[in-house]
Amino acid sequence: MKTLPIAIAICLLLPACKGDDPNAAAQAAQQQVQAQEQAAEAMAKQFEEAVAAQNWPLAKAHGDILQIRYPSSAAAVRIKPALDGIKAKAEVAQQEKRLAALWTYGDEAVKGGSQLSASLYSQEPVDTDGSGSRPVRLIFRDHPDWGRSSYLVLEAGDFDCYAGCKLKVIADGKTHVLPGSRPKTDEAIAMFIDDHKALWKLVKNAKQLSIEFPTKAVGKKTAEFEVGGLDATQLPKWN
Known part of the structure; x- marks a missing residue:
């Protein structure tokens, strides 16, 4: 072919x-x-x-x-x-x-002006009454009538501090002792850290804070807080 x-x-x-x-x-x-x-x-x-x-x-x-x-x-x-x-x-x-993001800020209209607040929950929940662990909340408040205050709030149990107590506060490894008091109220399970100025100063300058407090049911307990993200400008009168 x-x-x-x-x-x-x-x-x-x-x-x-x-x-x-x-x-x-x-x-x-x-x-x-x-x-x-x-x-x-x-x-x-x-x-x-x-x-x-x-x-x-x-x-x-x-x-x-x-x-x-x-x-x-x-x-x-x-x-x-x-x-x-x-x-x-x-x-x-x-x-x-x-x-x-751990911090929450409040600006609530109340009689006489505005109530400002800054708060955060404990790094880990704490068992404060023997029934299980729950968050502990640290709050700074500025009220037009009641003034400035700092306090802890529990979700269960109670503080054993009605007659006053001493609280061990550790800020970045340094130990301080601040006075505390439990008001006689059923509105919240709250305990004031009476020297709010000293506590605010510690929180402003620390990264890690712990507060040891007495409870009625299970003795002394400690709440740990990561405080390094505080925006202090949210409470301008505190600075």
């Missing part, structure tokens, strides 16, 4: 039969590298903008993604020396945000 040699000859003349053009393949590879470098530079720009804004968590996110997607790019190599420091700052920022 004469058609077979002719078909072979035609095939030899076609690029598809000869194989891919090496120059075209190299050009395509170069274009891909350029596209990746451009994408990496765009991501690096986002990283640098976040750094300039001191948005450390966002900067960390952009930096991490850049290192994962384009690890050998010029942009990834350029920002890598700064990335460890950015990660450390991001962790600090996230911790500060977590601590700030």
Whole structure:
């Protein structure tokens, strides 16, 4: 058959039969590298903008993604020396945000003006009556008629402090003794820390605070508080 040699000859003349053009393949590879470098530079720009804004968590996110997607790019190599420091700052920022979220602030309209408050719950629940662990709440209050006060509130049991008591308060490892008193009221299971000025000063300058208090049912108990996220400006007259 004469058609077979002719078909072979035609095939030899076609690029598809000869194989891919090496120059075209190299050009395509170069274009891909350029596209990746451009994408990496765009991501690096986002990283640098976040750094300039001191948005450390966002900067960390952009930096991490850049290192994962384009690890050998010029942009990834350029920002890598700064990335460890950015990660450390991001962790600090996230911790500060977590601590700030532990606090709750109130601004309630009452007779004579506004009642302001700042409060947070204990880091771990405490068993104050033998029936199981429950949160203990620390509250700072500024009332137009009653003035300023600081106190603990229980959800169960009672404080053994009706005649007054001494409370061991530890702020960042340093021990202090503050007076306490349990008012004769059924409105809440509350005990005042009478030296509210001293307690406020400790809380403002501490990261960790513990208060040991006497209970009627189970003796002395301790509540731990992560106080480092306090926004003291919420109670302006206290500062």
